[in-house]
Amino acid sequence: MEKIILTGDRPTGNLHIGHYVGSIANRLKLQEMGDYKKFYIMIADMQALTDNANNIDKVKNNIIQVAIDYLSAGINPNKVDIFIQSQVPELSEITMYFMNLVTVARLNRNPTVKEEIKQKDFNASIPAGFLCYPISQASDILAFGTTLVPVGDDQLPMLEQTREIVRSFHNVYGKEIFPMPNALLPDRQACRRLVGIDGAAKMSKSLGNCIFLKDEPEVVKQKIMNAYTDPNHIKISDPGKVEGNVVFEYLDAFCKDEHFKLYLPEYANLDELKEHYRRGGLGDVKIKLFLNNIIQEILEPIRQKRKKLENNIDEIYEMLFENSKKASQVASQTLQKMKEAMGIDYYKFLKK
Numbered sequence: 363m364e365k366i367i368l369t370g371d372r373p374t375g376n377l378h379i380g381h382y383v384g385s386i387a388n389r390l391k392l393q394e395m396g397d398y399k400k401f402y403i404m405i406a407d408m409q410a411l412t413d414n415a416n417n418i419d420k421v422k423n424n425i426i427q428v429a430i431d432y433l434s435a436g437i438n439p440n441k442v443d444i445f446i447q448s449q450v451p452e453l454s455e456i457t458m459y460f461m462n463l464v465t466v467a468r469l470n471r472n473p474t475v476k477e478e479i480k481q482k483d484f485n486a487s488i489p490a491g492f493l494c495y496p497i498s499q500a501s502d503i504l505a506f507g508t509t510l511v512p513v514g515d516d517q518l519p520m521l522e523q524t525r526e527i528v529r530s531f532h533n534v535y536g537k538e539i540f541p542m543p544n545a546l547l548p549d550r551q552a553c554r555r556l557v558g559i560d561g562a563a564k565m566s567k568s569l570g571n572c573i574f575l576k577d578e579p580e581v582v583k584q585k586i587m588n589a590y591t592d593p594n595h596i597k598i599s600d601p602g603k604v605e606g607n608v609v610f611e612y613l614d615a616f617c618k619d620e621h622f623k624l625y626l627p628e629y630a631n632l633d634e635l636k637e638h639y640r641r642g643g644l645g646d647v648k649i650k651l652f653l654n655n656i657i658q659e660i661l662e663p664i665r666q667k668r669k670k671l672e673n674n675i676d677e678i679y680e681m682l683f684e685n686s687k688k689a690s691q692v693a694s695q696t697l698q699k700m701k702e703a704m705g706i707d708y709y710k711f712l713k714k
Contacts, residue, residue, distance in 0.1 A: 363541060367392055368508040370404030370447070373424035374414060377431040378572035379657065380556035380565035383615045384514035386435050387553070388546055392512065393441045401442045402506055402689065403432060405682070408447045408454070409498055412491035413482060429678050431575050434668040439681055447502065449686035452693035456501040459700060461494060463530040464523070469493050474519045482568070500524035504540050505693040512546045515554040516564065521545050537703040539696075552614035561590030561608045573657065575664050582661060586654045591646045598645040604636045609649050616656050625655040 369385055371377060377386070393401060405428050410421045425446060432444055447453060469475060475496060479488055491498075499520050503511060504527070511521055521543065528540045548554050555564055558571025565572050573585050589609055595602035604610045619631050629635045635652075638644045671678065701707040 363509060364399040365397060365509050366400045366402075366507050366541075367398050367510045367512070368402040368404065368503055368506050369512045370402075370406045370502065371428055372406045372410040373421055373428045374410050375420075375424055375567035376427050376574045376576050377435075378565055378567065378574045379612075379616075379660075380514075380558075380572065381431075382435065382575060382660070383550070383553035383556060384548060385512050386432075386437075388512040388548055389442070390436050392510075392546075393438055396441070398510075400506065400692075402508075403437065403442055403444045404447050404502055404689075405429060405444065406447045406499075406502070409495050412489055412495050412498075413484075415489065415491075425682075426675060426678060429682060430668055430671050433671055433678070434664045435575060436664075443685040443688060444682060445685040445689040446682050449683065450505075450690045450693050452690060452697045453498070453501050453505055456505055456693070456697055456700065457494075457498045459704065460497050460500055460527050460531070463527055463534065464497055466493070468523075468526075469496060472496055472519050472523060474516055477516075481563070481566070496520050496523040497527070500527045503543050504528065505696045506689070507541055507692075507696065508543045509541050510546050511543050514548065518545060518547075531700075531703075535703045535705075539699045539703055550615060552611055556615055557608055557611055559585050559589045559608060561606065575661060576668055577661070578665070579658055579662075582657055583654050586650050586657065587647075589650065589653075591650075595639075595646060599642050601642040602639040602644065602646075604639060609646070609653050610636065610639070612653055612657070613649070616653075616660065621652075621656050621659075626652045 369389060371381060389403065392398065405425050407421050407425055410424075411418070414421050429444060433439065437444065470493075475493065479492075484492070500523060503521075503524050513521060524543060528542055531540065532538045557563070558565040558569055559573065560569075560571045563569055563571070573582055577585070586609075589612075591607050591609055592603040594600065613632055613635070617632050622629050622631060626635070629638070635644070635649065639649065698707065
C-alpha cells in the first residue's frame with residue numbers, strides 16, 4: 363500500500379516547541395525520506411472555530427502565522443502540500459455522513475475531548491461542533507486515503523476514533539474504501555506530550571505556558587529562567603528531584619550528547635547531569651542556562667527564516683489556496699466513492 367501522510371494544527375496561535383518535538387520534527391524526517399505518495403499538512407481552521415466561533419479574527423489571522431511557522435521550521439512546500447481545511451468543502455459533507463456512525467456517548471468518552479472540555483471550562487455549555495471535532499478529524503484523515511498520521515500521545519484517542527469510523531463504515535455499507543490509518547509517535551517519550559513551562563499541564567497556547575518558535579532570544583531565556591523545577595530544591599546543596607522538573611523534561615526532549623561538549627563540558631551526558639542534581643550541589647540556574655543554549659540553537663535558524671518569509675505573505679497565501687484546490691479534488695473523489703458505497707449517488711439516475 364502506498365504511504366499517504368496527513369497531519370495538521372489548529373490556527374489559534376503561533377506554534378511552540380511542543381509542536382516542534384511532538385510532530386514537526388517527525389514531519390521533517392518524513393519529508394526527507396521521500397517514501398510516500400503524498401504528504402499533506404492541514405491548517406485546521408474549522409476545528410479552531412469549534413471553540414472560537416466568537417473570535418473569528420483570532421483564527422483567520424493565525425492561518426498565515428501557522429503557515430509561516432511550518433515553512434520557517436523547514437517544511438518544504440515542494441515536498442509537502444500545506445492547505446486550509448475550510449477551503450476543502452468536501453470535508454464538511456464527509457463529516458456529516460460519519461456523524462451518523464458515532465454516538466454522543468462515544469464522543470463523551472473520548473479522553474482528549476474530556477480533558478479539553480475540562481481545560482476550557484465548558485461545563486454544560488459544550489458547543490456541538492467541539493464535541494464532534496474527533497469526527498471532523500476522521501474526515502480530514504480519511505478523505506485523502508491517509509495511511510500514516512504523525513501525532514503526540516494526546517492525539518492517539520482521536521486516531522482510534524478514526525479507526526472505529528473506518529470499521530463502522532465498512533461494516534454498515536459493506537464496501538472497504540478506506541485504508542486503516544496508523545499513528546507515528548516521536549521516538550522520545552518526553553517529546554510526545556511536552557509539559558508547559560509552569561509544569562501544571564501540557565504546553566498549550568490557551569494556557570499561556572508556551573515557548574513559541576517565533577519568540578525572540580530574550581523572551582525565550584526569560585521563560586526558561588522562570589520554568590518550574592523542584593520547589594524543595596532551595597539551596598544548591600539540596601538534593602533535587604528530576605521527575606516533574608520542567609527543565610529536565612525539556613532536556614529529555616531536546617538534549618543530545620554533543621550539546622554537553624558545546625555548552626557544559628564538565629558532564630558527558632544527561633544521565634551524569636541528572637545524577638549530580640539528585641545528590642545535590644547543582645543549582646537550577648546552571649541547568650536553565652544550559653537548556654537555554656540548546657533551545658536558542660534550535661530556534662535561531664527558525665527565527666531568521668521567519669523574518670524573510672514575512673516579506674512574502676502574498677506568495678504563501680497563493681500556495682495555500684492552490685494546494686487547497688488540489689486537496690479538494692482528491693477529497694471529492696473520496697466523497698464520490700462514499701456515496702456509491704452508501705447508495706446515495708443519485709446522479710446516476712439522471713443518466714437513464
